[in-house]
Amino acid sequence: MIAPVPYPQDFALGLLHDMLRIRRLEERAAELYGEGKIRGFLHLYIGEEAVAVGALHALAADDAVVATYREHGHALLQGVPMNAIMAEMYGRQAGCSHGRGGSMHLFDARTRFFGGNAIVAGGLPLAVGLALAERMLGGNRLTACFFGEGALAEGAAAESLNLAALWQLPVLFCCENNLYAMGTALARSQAQTDLCAKVQAFGVPARSVDGMDVVAVHEATRAAVEQVHAGHCPCFLEFRTYRFRAHSMFDPELYRDKAEVEEWKKRGPIHSYSAQLKAQGLLDEPGFLALEAEAAAEVEAAVAFAEAASLEPVETLMNDVYTPERSP
Amino acid sequence: MIAPVPYPQDFALGLLHDMLRIRRLEERAAELYGEGKIRGFLHLYIGEEAVAVGALHALAADDAVVATYREHGHALLQGVPMNAIMAEMYGRQAGCSHGRGGSMHLFDARTRFFGGNAIVAGGLPLAVGLALAERMLGGNRLTACFFGEGALAEGAAAESLNLAALWQLPVLFCCENNLYAMGTALARSQAQTDLCAKVQAFGVPARSVDGMDVVAVHEATRAAVEQVHAGHCPCFLEFRTYRFRAHSMFDPELYRDKAEVEEWKKRGPIHSYSAQLKAQGLLDEPGFLALEAEAAAEVEAAVAFAEAASLEPVETLMNDVYTPERSP
Amino acid sequence: MSRTTYREALRQGLREALARDPRVFLMGEDVGRYGGTYAVSKGLLEEFGEQRIRDTPLSELAFVAAGIGAALGGLRPIVEVMTVNFSLLALDPLMNTAATLRHMSGGQFSVPLVVRMATGAGRQLAAQHSHSLEGWYAHIPGLRILAPATLEDARGMLWPALQDPDPMLLFEHGALYNLEGELDEREVVDIHSARVRRAGTDLTLIAYGGTLGKALSAAEQLAGEGISAEVLDLRVLRPLDDATILASVRRTRRALVVDEGWRSGSLSAEIIARIVEQAFYDLDAPPARVCSLEVPIPYAKHLEEAALPQVPGIVAAAKGLLG
């Protein structure tokens, strides 16, 4: 019934490991939030890991990524060191944004990770611009832009889809449809709940994918990446997924049934993928535990790193409001 | 080949007369602009008269209308006296906005003419709100909102279509597709040039109509009005039309061929409709000239009225920034 | 008197308005099922139903503009824009329609709209969630700007705002939601005047919204050092209550404005300009100000604190004025 995982063992286990790394990182972040070590808004991706993992493994290393405030996983998968992510959430100088951004504003120039955007739908037109530059400069890198289904109600999203289609720009629009925007269910926010139909009408090819299945995500993204390159056009993927946790650490979750959450948890991406791997003989329980332990160790090392990291000196506060003049 | 005009003579001639009234009013306004009597921006509707005339004759007297900066015709058909329109363009106290609005900002509370909006797509969400109020207050009046095809690229339009569809509000979206937004042709501004397809994808029923044919416009609008009432939903009409004149008085029209303009002029709504009426025996040349003369006389009276009208005293300038407190 | 919080006082104000006038309704992102991002509207959906507690899509421009339309159509909308940061998406309808409509229609259409939003920094929410733009909005003719800083104002400003025929922006400071205290239910709340919150003779601290508490703490500390600071709560940022401001400054002859806006072009500048224009010769020292540093507010706690007006800085500036 379930198609076998079509990858060599290394790669197949790598996907699982990356999902575990995100999961452990965020579970730990939630604890640290409880302890007051992390503050501000913290949006967890738990339950949605298959999307970032499957999708980002289909991108080239130098493709650009634009994400949202729920972006720990995307940052990690794009290659931002876990240490730098954790230190950022701690507000430390060694953080990937020198402690100035926090959880919602992870940035990394080296890996072309363009954030971390706390304005819903704010990333879409930015991605369009990055893709425009790439096209005009004759490059071949694409820009992947992640956002939630709620963002599609914003005018910014409509304008961006149109621009990308009109100018045939290499943007991969990755919509993480987790059914809710904070407490607002999709059907209460958009008359058109078939997101692909909505997007296609803008002239952007679109496909819907099971976002709980890392293999499906990966395959669909690979195909979409090819389409972007071959068709010189944008592409839209709807990943049907679910967030297992509250929207943020303040959300009392009044708007959805516990039963619904439990139902989705049964389809948890780590759980089901590892079962699949086991059924196929690519993984056994000790192997799973080893991967888990490895992820946990990486997280603990990141915590230790962040704990030890120093604060940005207050004297530097006004730096980088403007770019310092280069010495001649 | 051409279907006969399906109206009694009175009504049929009334449509023609109203198109002539708009045409004459605007031709005169253009002259007055040349003379410096009218200033600011002046956007002419010449060539598009069948849309306002056909559509507004399908509305009830107390339906609300929201229009754009190209709204002389809509104001007139909604019942704003020509004198008040002309005086407004003259900047006089007797103008429908006391000379404060000018050509782009005709307003009239009595006839529920809510402007006159110089922000492209600015009228759409306003119309949504008016319709929301109507629905919540239990009324049965609809809100007709006119805008150009260029406006559909604005995020505001997308958000408004979604809201209207989501809340099933009685808005009649009337898109005047004259193929250009200033100098930008539709195909250069929107990847999806099938506007009905775009709008339907938002969940709003949509239909495309020949906007050069006043009968087609009227029939389609009547049907749409019924659909709004019966279906408790918004409706979208695309009127395919063309502006014969420049975008505004400053437009050198570099972006389109004279030949294209001439081709469209052959389909001029007044010209073709009066030919139809004549063929049907509902009109003869003296009858046409009489209607023209009547329109011209109305316009000249309006000019005389505006010329004689006084200016708003400068002392009142600061009035109505805020609503004056009612005496108790 | 009853013990309550700023959040609950706001909710009480909402509940009273909804109960009193059937034309009043609340709309915005997550005001209903979620219970309000800051839990201000919690419970109101159950009480008033989904017609009147209306969750909106993420469409700030359209639902603010629809609020204007609904006001024109005879309702009394309260639109919640979750935070001032997102209101930038709705600036076009706010400035180009709500603020202009009455004048540009020659007085035909008023826009009885109330827009509520959370403002301010102090909770480590970083650059895109920490703006203090209420003073900046106060530049726009046609709008009225309110900044409740007390429990009484949190509860009591809404109703008179709804009675007013013109568009009103009501800024709730995010750091105040948990403020607890005794709410005086008998206090008559107007939306026109500034108020002296602490009388004093040596200088006037002019504050509002999120900075009122800091100014009061500073005044307390100054009192300990023998300096008597008057503390003025602006309450209404547009139109400013010049009479009350100037009466106080003429008495104390020294003014210090405490403003969470970025210094350049902040409301503090306008207040200083007005004081100078109207009371130059009554001053014993140039009016001064403590504002936010001109920097996108950073996440790290120590940096955020350094970027915002704080009590020690206010105290020091006050002493500077006197010395």
Next chain:
Amino acid sequence: MSRTTYREALRQGLREALARDPRVFLMGEDVGRYGGTYAVSKGLLEEFGEQRIRDTPLSELAFVAAGIGAALGGLRPIVEVMTVNFSLLALDPLMNTAATLRHMSGGQFSVPLVVRMATGAGRQLAAQHSHSLEGWYAHIPGLRILAPATLEDARGMLWPALQDPDPMLLFEHGALYNLEGELDEREVVDIHSARVRRAGTDLTLIAYGGTLGKALSAAEQLAGEGISAEVLDLRVLRPLDDATILASVRRTRRALVVDEGWRSGSLSAEIIARIVEQAFYDLDAPPARVCSLEVPIPYAKHLEEAALPQVPGIVAAAKGLLG
């Protein structure tokens, strides 16, 4: 020296920038086929092709934000927002992204973007087309704000603006496009300093953009009455060149700001506050200002004129300062 107009000088600046740096491109509504709403970019499409003179849909938010993205991606975009009135639709990307990105990324990403827009009133375009918001934009840290008032600045500010790694808003006053004069091609244009445009000893008139010409006319008239007014052109509205402003005011001991912004919360307030903060004891009179009345700008000519700063009002205010 060559005879030209402000419009042509702007076009010359654009043409030079496009020719000099292949990363530079211009995008905006109707910049190409239409030739630019105000004909500034007329002919450039033919010269540079449609990749680099790029007509956009009516999507102010997206194309401004795409400009930010393109800047991050290695280009040097010049984005034309037809007029400042429509830029309200793009305030979110301007404030929440362009202005914050460098700081909130810990210094990793600069945004070398130039946004050009027409500003100001005076052409009977009424309430939604007549805003003067350049001073209001000057509140935002992370942005730089330029206001060319002369032919030299119209031509010469663009290139240094493009060399600067940070986002820059360049405001062209709509009433200046037809300004004609001799363009001095040798003038070195910086984007940091204010300039004395006319030397004087009795008071300083501080102006910029659309008000510079009016201030100069007023100075001329004052000279006829034996009053020597110095006229300062701010040129750069953020960051303000305090040194030049204060040097002049310390010399003349009197300052009058002429600002087309609505009075409350206008740039004039900030300038007055800075003068008072830094030169209180050097002043012979309180600094004053002539601003636009706080009203949505009306259509009718006589009303519009009454709403805006005019020469007689400036002359009268100047005399008021002296007498």
